[in-house]
Amino acid sequence: MPILSTAPGSDGPRRSCGSFVGAGGQQVRVLITGIGGQDGFYLSLALLRRGHRVFGIHRRDPPGEPLATLLPAGGDLQLLTGDVTDRAFLRRVVGEAAPEQIYNLAAQSRVGQSFAMAERTFEVNALAPLYLLEIIRELNPRIRFFQACSAEVFGECPRAPQDESTPFAPVSPYAIAKASAYWLVNSYRRSSGLFACNAILYNHESPLRDESFLSGKVVRSLARILVGQQQTLALGNLEARRDWGFAGDYVEAMVAMMAQAEPDDYVIASGEGHSVGEFVEEAFGYARLDWRKHVVIDEQLLRASEAHVLLGNAGRARARLGWQPRLGFQALVRLMVDSAIEQVKAATLSAAASREH
Template identity: 50%
Template sequence: MFGSTPPPQSEDTPFHPRSPYGLFACNGVLFNHESPRRGENFVTRKITRAVGRIKVGLQTKVFLGNLTAARDWGFAGDYVEAMWLMLQQDQPGDYVVATEESHTVEEFLQAAFGYAGLDWKDHVVVDKKYFRPAEVDSLKGDSSKARRELKWKPKVSFQQLVEMMVDNDIELANKEKVLVDAGYRDPKQQP
């Protein structure tokens, strides 16, 4: 592992690999991979969390930035499968993992609020402080190599992803409401 460096080797020994064995490294460029586990500071989860809380009466508004920003959002579980497939190949390679679809934040809002039977325009406030100074307008991946060589393609559609996240966050909001109604949590406290 340390190549031609004489023993004894330690953490301070220069690393000069000379062995062709054991190093199988792939590079996966994963476009936005979402799930109910996504952190609430990411716009997708911020939206679905707000949908759940609005649906059960714990909040009325959500504050967002650029609604025209477009992203290639896919389900994290599909992307984990792509990573696993990369590691099953005879030779390591570099792969882009993406849905090859791009949707705006506004489209995400329409899908999420609409699925919950709400009109996003009644609840969304655009606030300049949430605009990023170096915002990338649009991201859309080309996963043709992964599709061709790994025989991979996403299984969960954009709408299914949104519904999965909204269902999860409505369930969380219902649990939160129980605590609020019982007086164990301040209703104005954000999650």
């Protein structure tokens, strides 16, 4: 049975919401891998608002929130459950969906976990983009391809700020796999003439970040401290500096990259550096708490190898794409804190109501 069809009487992988056409009158067929993640949600939202037809590969069926909220939103969205390391599955999807653009967002994206699951990290982060590039070359070389890279490729002690000319020096299996995918994109662009581009993405966050990411851990722990469910927050290196931006802004850069006449690679960053300690201080200060009374340093959370200062120079993106971030560091942290407090309070009320019944 074709992957994009639904068996009679089944609520299988196809979920269509009715087509609409963007202001320009042209609907583009787009395939997004990793659509169930934070970036997949914001990118889908951006593309649906433009009137494009979106096919998305995700790991879970049914989809989790908030992806499910896009299904009745008035756009054309079809979800497929599958494994991006299954080359035959990817080939069938590309053949049947016939996308004009592919955004590869699928990744094992936890840097710390990549040391414990190096093989799986390479399968998802390096082999999957290789499969997609080969499938594009074989089936339709006109398909445009976007690869989500990471600032972690710059490594432990890069010069700051980093731009597209900064040498790579990855220090984790995650970063090494991302660097491999980056060079694969460059190779296929040169050797096969594909429209293939990389975005070297710096830390980009949103209320959708879960607690496996530092930003999500901080704001959700803070919310639980406020309601008395938690007393302390264990963290590692507070001195590590990162360039934090809003995921909703960063997906706009992705769309702009795919609309260019020629493919290229771009650093996507805010250009502002803040330490982990500053993130914590801003979050707790906004909630009127003294972070020093709640944060404890856990040596088990310290990495032997870590990129300490990641600060991006997005000058190329500003000049060529006309892109710049809209949401600043303070506003981003406060947005995440407000959302986390709302979620924890709602969960607390729901749990209390369940106990009463």
